[in-house]
Amino acid sequence: MYTEKVMDHFTNPRNVGEIADANGIGEVGNAKCGDIMRIYLKVDDKDIIQDVKFKTFGCGAAIATSSMVTEMVKGKSLTEALEISNQAVAEALGGLPPVKMHCSNLAADALHEAIKDYMEKKGK
C-alpha cells in the first residue's frame, strides 16, 4: 500500500529527535486520532532553517511525511518553507494511500506551526 519512498522514510526516518535550543516548536494532531507530530526548528537571523528535527506518534504515513518534510526544509528560508503544503510532501513521497491523505498527512501543518511559534517568539 505504501510506496517505496514512504517505506524508506518510515524505515530510516531522517532527523528524528529534539533540538535542545530550538527557537520554534510546532505540534499538530492528538493522540485520540492516533497521530501527533512535533517539529523542532533552529532558525538563524537570516530566517534560514539551520536545523530541524521531529518526533512523531503515528502510522507509517505520519512518520514518513514527518521525515520527508524535515528533509525538504533544511537550509530553506522560512518563506520557502511556508510554501510547502501537505500535498507537496505526499507528492515528494510518491503519493500516499487515499485513506491516509487527510488523517496522517499533517507534517507541513506541524512545520507551519513551528514557524508561527518562532515568529511569535521573535515578536514578529
Place this chain on the structure above:
Amino acid sequence: MYTEKVMDHFTNPRNVGEIADANGIGEVGNAKCGDIMRIYLKVDDKDIIQDVKFKTFGCGAAIATSSMVTEMVKGKSLTEALEISNQAVAEALGGLPPVKMHCSNLAADALHEAIKDYMEKKGK
C-alpha cells in the same frame, strides 16, 4: 439416491408390456404429475394371479415399484395381493428417497385398481 435394488428393477424391469386378454386393468396417476402406471392382470377361476404386466410413464421410482409389484403378486391370490401396500413395495426395494415416497410410489394402488376392475367385470 436410489438403492441398488431400485436401480436393478429400473434397469431390468420385470414384466413390462401388456396382456392381450387381460381380465383386469388398473391405472393410476396422470401425466400432469409425471407418473402413470397401468397394470394388466390375468386372473384364473381360483382368483390366483396367473400373469401380470405393466406399463409405466414416470421416474426411476415409478418404474422400479411397478416392476417390483408385479414380481410380488405373480402366483398370489387376490386376497393376498390386496394386502400389499405401497409401503410394502418400497420396503421390498430397500426403501425409496423420501421425496419419492408419495409421488411415485403408486404401484400397489394400480394393482388394487386392476383387481377392482377384475371384480367389477366378474360382477363380484
Place this chain on the structure above:
Amino acid sequence: MKRIYFDHSATTPVDREAAALALEYMTDKFGNASSIHSFGRESRKAVDAAREQVAALLGATPNEIFFTSGGTEGDNLAIKGVAFANRKKGNHIITSAIEHHAILHTCEYLEKQGYEVTYLPVDEYGMVRIEDLKKAITDKTILISIMFANNEVGTLQPVKEIGRIAREKGIYFHTDAVQAAGNYPIDVNELNIDLLTLSGHKFHAPKGIGALYIRRGVKVDEIQHGGGHERNMRAGTENVPGIAGLGKAAEIAKRDMEKKTARLRSMRDRIIREITEKIPHIKLNGHPTERMPGNVNFSFLYVEGESLLLNLDLKGIAASSGSACTSGSLDPSHVLLAMGMTHEVAHGSLRVTLGRDNTDEDVDYFLEVLPEIISRLRAMSPLFGAGGTARAGNPCSECQAHSH
C-alpha cells in the same frame, strides 16, 4: 466406463490454471486481504488483479465489480439492493416469468414487502416481447430485470433493446447473466446494462464465487452487513482463492470466447439436426437460432425426464431435465410451462449443455445411445401407441398436498 459431461449449465469443472491459483491462495498465499502485513498485501494484490480481469470480460471498469458468493447472492443483492435504495423513486419491478428462482423468489419476497412486480410472459421460444415490456412500464418502475440467457432452453433475450428502453426511461436495467457471462460475448456499455450478475462455476471458475457488476452511479443498498468489505457493498472476508480463480477463468474465457462459442455452436447444431432426423415425436425447446451456443433442449413425447436421465447416466452420460422428478418439486420446469408447454411434454424434456472439453466422439456416442433409450422407454409407456389413458382411479391429486 468413460463418463461424458453434458451438463455445463448446471456447473463446470474448474479450469486447471484457475484451480492451481485457488490452491496457491489457500495454502502458500493465504493472507486476509484486509491485513496490512505482507501476507495481507499479496492477497490484496490478487483481489485487485482479479477485479481487473472480471471487468475486462464485461467491458466494465474494475471499481464497478463487486465480488459475491455466487449467482444467487448477486441476484439477491441486485434486486433487493436496488429496490431498497430506490424505494422513494418507486416500488415497481419488471421481470420475466422464466427467470431463475434466485430472481423469482427474491421478487416474491419483495412483493410481501410492499413492492409490485410484473412478470412478463414469453413467447413459445422463451423470449420476452418488447411490446409487453413497454406496456408494463409505469412511472413507479425502478428496475427491469431480465435474464441474458435462459438456463433451461438457452434462449437469448433481446438484451440490447431492453437496455435501450430502460435507459430512455431512466429505469435501472439488471440482467442475470449467470449462464451467459464467460460463455457468450457481453459488453455492458454496448448493451446498456446497469447491473449484471455472474457466477464463477458456470465458466470454469470455482463454486462459491461470483460477481455483481454495478454501473458507476447506480444506487444499491448493501444486504449483507458487517466489516465493510467490497467498498461497503458486500461485507465478509474476501474469498481470495475463489476470487483469484474467478479472475483467471474470466481471462481465459475472454481469450477463448470466439473459438469456444464457434465450436460449441457447431456441435450443438449437429446434435439438433441428428436428433431431429433420428427420433420421431420430439419438440425442440427454445429459440431455433437465438440460443446459447452450447444448449440443446428437446422434449421426447411419452417419455419421462428422470428415467431418461437415469438411463443416460447408466451409459455414462450426464445431462439434465425439466421434469419435476429431477428437482424434487411437484411441477415441471416453470420455464417450459411459461413457454406454453403442457405438463406432459415438459416432463419429457432433456437438456444437453456442451462445454469446451466435449469432443465429437462424445457427441457420436450420445447420438448412438439416445434413440435406443427413447425407444425402450416408449415401449414401456402407457401413453405411447395403442392404449391412451384407460380408466381413472387417480390418487395423484393427493400429491398436490405434499410440499417438498
Place this chain on the structure above:
Amino acid sequence: MKRIYFDHSATTPVDREAAALALEYMTDKFGNASSIHSFGRESRKAVDAAREQVAALLGATPNEIFFTSGGTEGDNLAIKGVAFANRKKGNHIITSAIEHHAILHTCEYLEKQGYEVTYLPVDEYGMVRIEDLKKAITDKTILISIMFANNEVGTLQPVKEIGRIAREKGIYFHTDAVQAAGNYPIDVNELNIDLLTLSGHKFHAPKGIGALYIRRGVKVDEIQHGGGHERNMRAGTENVPGIAGLGKAAEIAKRDMEKKTARLRSMRDRIIREITEKIPHIKLNGHPTERMPGNVNFSFLYVEGESLLLNLDLKGIAASSGSACTSGSLDPSHVLLAMGMTHEVAHGSLRVTLGRDNTDEDVDYFLEVLPEIISRLRAMSPLFGAGGTARAGNPCSECQAHSH
C-alpha cells in the same frame, strides 16, 4: 527472509489435506450436488459427509448444520433470520458492545426496521456481566446474541451461563463462534446454544465457506432467496469444494483440539510473561485467564499500532492491531474502547494470534525483535519521556468529518 505468521485470528492457511480435497472437488469431482447423475451424486456425498464432520465438531446433528459463505453471512442469517421469523413474539434483541461488525451492523440495520437492540457493556477484561444481561431481558426479547470469544482480545464469554438464562426465559441464544469454533472445544447441548456461527477460514478450511448451526425447532427465516438449497434455508449452488474442505478441517480440528489448545496456551503464556518482564509501560488487554489459547494482546504506551505492525512486518512477522490506522477508519477498535481504554492506549495495541504451525523459535525471534522496535518507536514519540503534549494547533478535529 523467513516469514512468521502471528495473525491466525485474521485468517489461517488451509490445511494441506483440506486443500487437496477442495482441489479434487474443483477439478475431477466437480458436479453440482443437485444433479441426479453420477457427477452430481458424488458431490452430494461429499456435502453429506462434511455436514456430519461439522456437526461432530459441535456435538450437533447433521440436519442442524447449514452451510453459508462465511461468518458474516452466518451472523446475518442468524440475527435477521430469527428477527424476521419471530417478529410476532417480540422485537427486542440483546447483544454486546464488543461483537464483530457482522453482528453490530446487522443489529443497527434491524433498529432501522423497528427492532430494539440492547448493546450490553463489558467489564475491563471484555466480559459481559450476567447481571446486566438479566436486567436487559424484557418480555419482548426474542434473541440474545453474545459472541463465544472476542476476536481482538480473545476474552471468552460466560456462554454456558448465558445459555442457561436464555433457555430458562424461552429466548433463543445465538453465539458468534467464528473465533472459537475449531479452535476451542464447543458442545452446543452442554452450553445451551440455539444458533452458532462458524467460519472455515479461521480454522484451516478455505475462505468463503462457513456454517450456521440451528437447533432443531428454532424458527429462522431464510434471507437469501432462490433455488431452495440447504433445505430452503440458504439458496445458492452448494460450494462443494469449500464444504468438503470445511468438513475435513472440522474433523482435524476435533481430532487435534486438546493437543493444539495446550500447545498454544503454553506459547501464549510464555509470550505474555516475557513481554511483561522485558518491556515497561504496557497493558495486557483481555482477560488474564479466560481467553483464547492463542491470543496475546498488549497495548504499548506511547506507540502507535500501525507503525509497530509495519516494523514487525519488515522483520518478517505478521500481526495485527486495533489501531484506527490499520482498519481504514478513524476510530480505534470499538472493542478496546468498550473495555474502557482511552483512544491513546487503544491506538498502541498489538494482537498476536498463534496457530498450530508456529514454533518456539518463532516466539524466540519475536521476543528478540519486539523490545527493540518498541524502544525505537518510543524514542521517536512525542508522548514519551520529557515532552508531553506541547502547544496545540490541532487540525485533527477536521478529520472527524471524513468517512472512509
